[in-house]
Amino acid sequence: MTYSAPKKIAFICFEGFQSLDLTGPLEVFDLAVIDGKAQYENVIFSPEGGLVASSSGIVVATQPFASLKGFHAMVIVGGVGSDLAMTQRNIVDYISEQSKEVERIISICSGALILAKTTLLDGLKATTHWSLWHRLQSTNPRLDVVKDAIFVKQGNIYTSAGVTAGMDLALAIVQEDCGREISLDIAKGLVIYFKRPGGQKQFSDILQSQSINNDKINQACTYINNNIKQDLSVQRLAKLVNMSARNFSRVFTKELKISPAKYVERVRVHRACLMLENRNLNTAQVADTVGINSADVLSRLFQKYFSVSASQYREHFC
Structure with missing residues (x-):
């Protein structure tokens, strides 16, 4: 208009x-x-x-x-x-x-x-x-x-x-x-994002993790962000930093106010948001690249976080 x-x-x-x-x-x-x-x-x-x-x-x-x-x-x-x-x-x-x-x-x-x-x-x-x-x-x-x-x-x-x-x-x-x-x-x-949805968080869990002082949890967070497609189970992460799974989960949640599984999920969704800007990749390829099982699971996660599917997010926010 x-x-x-x-x-x-x-x-x-x-x-x-x-x-x-x-x-x-x-x-x-x-x-x-x-x-x-x-x-x-x-x-x-x-x-x-x-x-x-x-x-x-x-x-x-x-x-x-x-x-x-x-x-x-x-x-x-x-x-x-x-x-x-x-x-x-x-x-x-x-x-x-x-x-x-x-x-x-x-x-x-x-x-x-x-x-x-x-x-x-x-x-x-x-x-x-x-x-x-x-x-x-x-x-x-x-x-x-x-x-x-x-x-x-x-x-x-x-x-x-x-x-x-x-x-x-x-x-x-x-x-x-x-x-x-x-x-x-x-x-x-x-050179800025075309549109961030109005309900998107003001600061990310990735940024929050960089402000903690626990070396082992920092190590785990760094590994998660650098190996997003790999096995990021609590057991795998705990072994990586030489902690028991139970203690790792407890300390991680105390430091970041979020469970390890939820942190991994959010990091994967955040990475998927960035990758959806590349229109040469379909949603299934994006899901695979960030370690999410399928395009359907990716879209369900986008509905959970943004109230739109991954395809709708790409259309309206990328």
């Missing part, structure tokens, strides 16, 4: 904002071009206008709130400065007022904390960066925090997890407005 005039998007900034929360989605929207015509017009706002510095020292020129009129969407960025911004009534009240004038209300990362200070999230599901789940819930007990989501859409309100998740959300919005091909072209141009 194309539009005769670009949709105007207002980015709400403040001192100490996270630069990528702004520039990530902004670049996605800026690259949405059909037949040489920009589909979005991006404008950056702050309460008083003028130069505003991000937490990393990047300074941007902004327009004052008073000139924020006639916009399609409002994007509330996050950052360390959100702690102060969420206490400033001129920011919170202005977001509440403008919410009646825009078609979309979007928060990136800790921007959700500012949004939660309004009544706009009351009774809705919302998400934010994983380190802020509890703060978001305590900021507004009337909302329902969705943990691990990359982004959440509730009516015309969108909330996303941290930093790069804002780009995932922006790509999803571009797809809503302009179609899959435009969104896919933007993702390719930025």
